[in-house]
Amino acid sequence: MDLEEMSEEESPDVYDAAWSLLKGADGILVPGGFGARGIQGKILAAKYARENNIPFLGVCLGMQIAVIEFARNVMNLHDANSTEFDANTRNPCVVFMPEGSKTHMGGTMRLGLRRTYFIVKDCKSAKLYGNVKYVDERHRHRYEVNPDWVAKLEKSGLSFVGKDESGRRMEVLELPMHPYYIGVQFHPEFKSRPAKPSPAFIGLIAASCAQLDILLKAQCCNNLLPTKMATSNEFSGTKSLHNGHPKCIASETC
Numbered sequence: 001m002d003l004e005e006m007s008e009e010e011s012p013d014v015y016d017a018a019w020s021l022l023k024g025a026d027g028i029l030v031p032g033g034f035g036a037r038g039i040q041g042k043i044l045a046a047k048y049a050r051e052n053n054i055p056f057l058g059v060c061l062g063m064q065i066a067v068i069e070f071a072r073n074v075m076n077l078h079d080a081n082s083t084e085f086d087a088n089t090r091n092p093c094v095v096f097m098p099e100g101s102k103t104h105m106g107g108t109m110r111l112g113l114r115r116t117y118f119i120v121k122d123c124k125s126a127k128l129y130g131n132v133k134y135v136d137e138r139h140r141h142r143y144e145v146n147p148d149w150v151a152k153l154e155k156s157g158l159s160f161v162g163k164d165e166s167g168r169r170m171e172v173l174e175l176p177m178h179p180y181y182i183g184v185q186f187h188p189e190f191k192s193r194p195a196k197p198s199p200a201f202i203g204l205i206a207a208s209c210a211q212l213d214i215l216l217k218a219q220c221c222n223n224l225l226p227t228k229m230a231t232s233n234e235f236s237g238t239k240s241l242h243n244g245h246p247k248c249i250a251s252e253t254c
């Protein structure tokens, strides 16, 4: 919230401190959350990371924030929003999931372990997970990237590299030209352990220390990353391009 314009007027010192903290960061993580509080500041943090090539990881709400920011500032749709924050937005890039319920709150979220298929081989997240075909991670959300927006978001340069089994639910996004800009709809922290940290966090930290290339090379050649979380070591081959990434279409290993 301290990054937001309102804070500049109300408490300029707090505002300046928040921006200098952000500008001094080697990496930025926007975590999960619910409700509209602080959303504008999160969007500003994602914009700053995208425009200044700062490593960024968006988790759950953080991924949805990355999509809103991209729609607003890259696609110039300034009122783009999630229907969680503006039910009547003309540009709903994030929407309520059809199977959810707004009246029954107990257990109606999309919860628990779900499968994400990597549909793009040559992307950072698939490499970090050990070049697997799919990964099972835990979820906790009611909203999702609007499936009807995926084609236009991709046309503008955002790449959805991981999807659920239906292919209509977006699970992982990347900006291919950015050093590390990843959003995950799942919660990698739920399965992360001190001795077996989630690949999404290892990648963020490596990128923040300018070590990502070395890490990915090591991962590709020697399988040095903890890949026990991954469920398969097979991966698909590549041919056609998918937003700057080769798209997997045939079986092939690294």
Ligand SMILES: NC(=O)CC[C@H](N)C(=O)O
Binding pocket: 031, 032, 033, 034, 035, 059, 060, 061, 062, 084, 140, 141, 142, 143, 144
């Ligand atoms: N866990 C989260 O970050 C949830 C994100 C968002 N509020 C949703 O329900 O989809």
